[in-house]
Structure formats: C-alpha cells, structure tokens
Amino acid sequence: xxxxxxxxxxxxxVNATLNAISAILLVVGLVLIKKRREQDHKTVMxxxxxxxxxxxxxxxxxxxxxxxxxxxxxxxxxxxxxxxLASHVILAMTVPFLAVATIYLGFRATGCCQAxxxxxxxxxxxEARFRAKHRRLAxxxxxxxxxVSVTGVVVYLMxxxxxxxxxL
Numbered sequence: 001x002x003x004x005x006x007x008x009x010x011x012x013x014v015n016a017t018l019n020a021i022s023a024i025l026l027v028v029g030l031v032l033i034k035k036r037r038e039q040d041h042k043t044v045m046x047x048x049x050x051x052x053x054x055x056x057x058x059x060x061x062x063x064x065x066x067x068x069x070x071x072x073x074x075x076x077x078x079x080x081x082x083x084x085l086a087s088h089v090i091l092a093m094t095v096p097f098l099a100v101a102t103i104y105l106g107f108r109a110t111g112c113c114q115a116x117x118x119x120x121x122x123x124x125x126x127e128a129r130f131r132a133k134h135r136r137l138a139x140x141x142x143x144x145x146x147x148v149s150v151t152g153v154v155v156y157l158m159x160x161x162x163x164x165x166x167x168l
Contacts, residue, residue: 011062012160018055019152022048026146042106049099052145055152056096073163081158088151091144098141105134 025048032041071081107113109131159165 009062009066011058011065012156015055015058015062016153016156018051018058019149019156022051022055023146023149023153025051026142026149030142038110042110045103045106048145049103052095052099052149069159070165071159071163072165077158077163081155081163084151084158085155088148088155092148092152095141095145095148098137099145102134102137102141105130105137109134 025044029041029044029048032044071078071085073081109127111127
C-alpha cells in the first residue's frame, strides 16, 4: 500500500482529500441548516465551495501534467468502476453551475446584492421568493454535489489503492 501511495503523483492524494473534505462540509452544512443555524450553514457551504474550487484547480493541473490514467483491472470490477466513473463525470459537470446558482439564490435570500424593493407591493418580499428558490434548487444541488464528492473518493480508492495498475 505504501508503494502505491508514493508511486503515484502526489496530487491524486490531494484531490481525494479535497473531495473527502468537501463531502464532510456538505453534510455539516446540511446538519446546520436543519438546526436553523443559517449563518453557520452559509459559512460551511462557502467553505465547501472553496474546497471544491481548490479540487478543480488541482484536478485540472494533475491531468494537464499526467494525462489520463487507465483502470486496468479486468472483469466485472472494471464495469463497476466505469459506471461509477461515468456517473461521476457527467454529474461533476453540473456541480459548478448548480452550486453557483444555489449560492447566488442563498445570498439573495439573505437580502444581499439587491436593489431597493418596491414599496406597497402586495407580493411576498424578494427575500422570501429567493429563499424558496434557493431551497428548491438546493434539493437538487446537495445530493448531486455530495454524490460527486463521495464518488471522487471511491474512484481514487479503486484506481490507486484497491486495484492499482501494475507497472510494466
């Protein structure tokens, strides 16, 4: 196991760690909002976003340096790996857009970043509308983002620890 740890590029371990931290922060953020600790939720979710940005930068740099890494284990394990990887990659492409939109709506729900409101309007205040939109979108964003973070760690474990490529 230690041979695998030192044999592969250091950034793969950093990437897995950042994915794991992101997953933990997402769950903590969910717990905080369930406890109605809105400011703490906001802080933790912004941390999760920052960690995810750091991951993306490291991930892109790693693949720029190394290229792609093939999963060489044959049989059903390879099929399982490829299914996990495919779902991970497809959903990972949506996370930046979903996360940015959800964060934007969250900021607007707290009264940030908006012009003066219409006086005498009989409709719900803008903050309430943005809060409802934030919640609706977060119901999609959270599980997708969490799945991507967790499967990122699973792909790492499968590719570098459980069934690592055998050097020629």
